[in-house]
Amino acid sequence: MDPEVEDIRVAVSTVIFSLRTPRAGDAPAVVLPLVKRTRDPFEGLWALPGGWLGACEGLDAAASRTLGETTGLAPSYLEQLYAFGAVDRSPTRVVSIVYWALLRPEEVSDVENVGWFDAADLPRLAFDHNEIVEYALWRLRNKVGYSRIAHGLLADEFTLAELREVYEAILDRKLDPANFRRQVDTSATLIPTDRFRTGSHRPARLYRYNRDVELADRGPLSRSPETSVR
């Protein structure tokens, strides 16, 4: 075997997307947690949460562990996003297996040394982490169109306006409320409840997702212990 192989190390990183509403009444924005680096390389820059893969742990386990250690966050489900391995992405040779997850706003807690940033307005990050976030956002935008993925950012019950705001935040554009309602009505993904959201506006019906539709079907991988939800 080529001895050079020994010089390549494996890390895991995680992109966690959530929504944050700056002020009551504002539209929500897609946000993600970053950790400030306390040593070289890129000391002082913000980076995705992560760490080294342990010799005796699977990739999914390493993603959960390093995310917990750096941010205290524990999403119920982490999905593998992509492996980044460009030769020049770090001063030493590191292949990073990147995971991603969605967190509902109420699952987000503030932790020291962790900053939540607007995904559309990031500073220069360490390594190739700006590129990684850009790719994760692209995948999120694609996925929201054909799956229940917006559910990962919402409470169990929500109004159509709240669901539309999630789509608007992810797609970064306004959607026509009437068209949006028609599209949702013709899909089988939402189930109307008998409950209403009351407040300053007229009461709005609450909906929930049809649980018969898989949130994120990963096919054969979901049966493997390596990739099971913790």
Add this chain to the structure above:
Amino acid sequence: MDPEVEDIRVAVSTVIFSLRTPRAGDAPAVVLPLVKRTRDPFEGLWALPGGWLGACEGLDAAASRTLGETTGLAPSYLEQLYAFGAVDRSPTRVVSIVYWALLRPEEVSDVENVGWFDAADLPRLAFDHNEIVEYALWRLRNKVGYSRIAHGLLADEFTLAELREVYEAILDRKLDPANFRRQVDTSATLIPTDRFRTGSHRPARLYRYNRDVELADRGPLSRSPETSVR
């Protein structure tokens, strides 16, 4: 840094899908190339083509290189599929970044030590390669529904019956010809030509894919030199 990290090595493997028609008139089957292992572990078993990641090459480059070295195959486009890193998938600790590609039947050539196997009828493979193929097949089945991916298995011009046979081979079930024609007609992905396939049956119109639709959109990654087509 944890010294254990040094004990993890990175490999690349590739799943290449093509179609093979056992006898003229038969329905085509999805096939893939495997390489017989000539040393431990798993000496004598068939395995996916692949090899170690070089210290100075990107992941995409390593996938292309090792595929060429082991099989002589050179698909124009390799897509990263998934990183497999279960602790027990190999006697030593190996994380494999797996790529996949589709090859048209005329691009397939026979090479010594390479066997083409029916994807639905594989022997016991080395490592976790049976699981990897199962996952790749699942992704192929999912992807064929919402992209032009079947194009990667067909010549530039094809009849609707030939396209339907590709879908049938991938999905492993018969499709109703009239329904299939209707679905294709309502999508904007195919363009009819003025040419016809003649032979033992009545002449059938040839179609080509609408090139305005991306074959496989990978978003921001397609702009990165690390992941560019060779």
